[in-house]
Amino acid sequence: ETGVTQTPRHLVMGMTNKKSLKCEQHLGHNAMYWYKQSAKKPLELMFVYNFKEQTENNSVPSRFSPECPNSSHLFLHLHTLQPEDSALYLCASSQDWTDTQYFGPGTRLTVL
């Protein structure tokens, strides 16, 4: 499989659940990103990893916890989410942090 893949594609969870989103990039890139996409809002950058090191955390609530075990994989651990966290969560990667970003298809998250 090529490009940036994300699993699962759809996720429904209750507010007390714990789940994880997975992103994998097959492009040999060194930087990976998590974005939140809500209707009629700009894409919101959540986290940036460059060479497995977190370089940005845009005031994201602690109920979202990223993990980057290597430069090809990125996880977003979710716990005690709120209904307003329902959105499309997009993963992206780039060669380095100044380069064009390539996006995965996203995970559609619904919090009940």
Place this chain on the structure above:
Amino acid sequence: QQQVKQSPQSLIVQKGGISIINCAYENTAFDYFPWYQQFPGKGPALLIAIRPDVSEKKEGRFTISFNKSAKQFSLHIMDSQPGDSATYFCAASVYTGNQFYFGTGTSLTVIP
């Protein structure tokens, strides 16, 4: 505070017509302006991008026009086709930075 303002929110164009989407920014440090295309169920994909040292860039039917003094840039889609129906996002960044600021998106529908 929204760094990049995009308009219109939605656009309907007849097949063969010209689609025009506009974006404006305030931060004069921005020096990289990409446009992304997103189809339903897919992540955004880079369409075309411009640096401010040129006023126009053309790739096939897609053209970016850039007005540095007005801090505005626009996407023109010539000979619009039904297959162009998608959501288009403009973005801006400082090329040496690691953050992209996205517009709110324009939903384009091309009527056969």
